Amino acid sequence: MCAQRVNAKLPARGGVGLKADHYHSILNDKPDMGFFEIHAENYMGAGGPPHGYLEAIRRDYPISLHGVGLSIGGADPLNKEHISRVKDVADRYDPGLFSEHLAWSTHDTEYFNDLLPLPYTEVTLQQVVDHIDEVQTFLGRQMLLENPSAYVIFKESTYEETEFLREIVKRTGCGLLLDVNNVFVSATNSGGSPEDYVDRFPVEHVQEIHLGGHAPETDELGYPLLIDAHDRKVADPVWALYARTIDRAGPQPTLIEWDANIPTWEILAYEAEQADVVIQSHIETQAQASQKRGDHVPGV
Amino acid sequence: MSQVSDSTKEKIALKGFGVPLQDLQSNMQGFDMFSDGLMNPAVPLPDGVVGRDGHPSEKRFGVYRNNVMASLIDAMAANFPAVHDLVGRDYFRALAAEFVRKHPPEQPVLSEFGGKFSEFIGAFPPLADYPYLKDVAVLEWAWLRVYHGPNATPVAPDVLSKIDPAKLGDAMFTPIPAHRLIYSRFPLSEIWKQNRSEDVEGVTPEADQVILICRPDMDVTLTGLAQDVAAFADLLFFGKTLGEAAEAVSSSYKFFDLSQALGCLLSARVFASVDVKA
């Protein structure tokens, strides 16, 4: 059944979230696309069309598996059955990467279907570390943890988010998924500097990048309140922040997240091409710089 | 079981990381408070969760409240599109919000959220004059289970021609797992055609309907069955032989036509295998 699949490894290129609206375009036109990202929770049924399409798409493209329901940042024990369903999807599709969020979505048996924020303290650090250990052990693979977008500030936090993530990586050996739009949203919402955040981020552990659109609003005090809506194009300042990120982290698989008001395939694919353009120009600048220095450039 | 001392219990709770128990407890309370406010706007904003001025912000916490409720209502609308269209968008969103507060999801797979919706609708006093809505929700839930159900290859419609006619009475029929039979006293097939723009095969004119939902390949199909054919199908699905099922149905439906019933079920491709008892 899974005889002729392309290699699982994700290229350092643009990719897009896989949407049912685009199944047919993808299968008919076989567009040139770096990879597709799927939400694990959308492929947990036993059979049916979602698996039929994904199986066909996986033959031609690598995929990254992105979970939204493990509640890694929660105070409750993880849902064992759900981890096991994530593993089933991973076993079925051999994704190049698996990622989840520094957030929680379940408390006391209630599932809220949102990525909720947590304070960064010694207690929550240990909870997150224990949860990641459990997931990585059960799945038998490394996972990436994604920085969240936040609308509120926790007074009790004793860690900066970048330090919190660095400590998690140190204690679990997980990798990181850097969502550049989330950086922009959270920094703006808390009055911080997105550039400082990127500059402090432990980029050596980044294996994937997310980009997405946000909706600008204001809070009751007139401060900007950006909503991580994934319902539009990536904003210009986020593209600029992305270029800065690539200069620090090097070329990375880069996902365009567009989950609401889903555009035509052409518009979505164009966004992913813009990521390719940024990566390409980074590679060229690097090559020129090393030529100037007289370094040996492989293949030149 | 051996006695566990209090200090050992504490160590287990701490997992040896030197975090005072009271910090763990206040951490848990923080999650409790945040959660309580998500679905219930009457609950005060959680302490210490603030905006840029250091004070709790209705608007900022409201983003989470709104995300939770709106996304779960969207999930319900995706799972029950015909109910949505029948009651209209605004009514559906209010109805789904009531449902979500009463029966929030207990796991993260949203295509599996809403199993109690038909019951909820049936017991919702303002909808007492629209009793068919409950059955529409039952049908949509069944459709969803069949859509995501396990794949299986059905037998060819001419499978019986390969069986020795003398042994046909002993034949047993195993259905594909992705199938459901839905009974209703309302014209569900008409409602379905109008609200889901999908055809229903072989619908009988009676208002009392049985609909066979199955997925022989990638597409879910709906077939209206006469009462006697449905009773026959039910017995076959239950593991009765063709002879046993035909006899039982004939005794209660005197116009039961066996070959027509078999033809109908075989062309719906609901059987995964037909075996003759040894």
Ligand SMILES: [Fe+2]
């Ligand atoms: Fe993201």
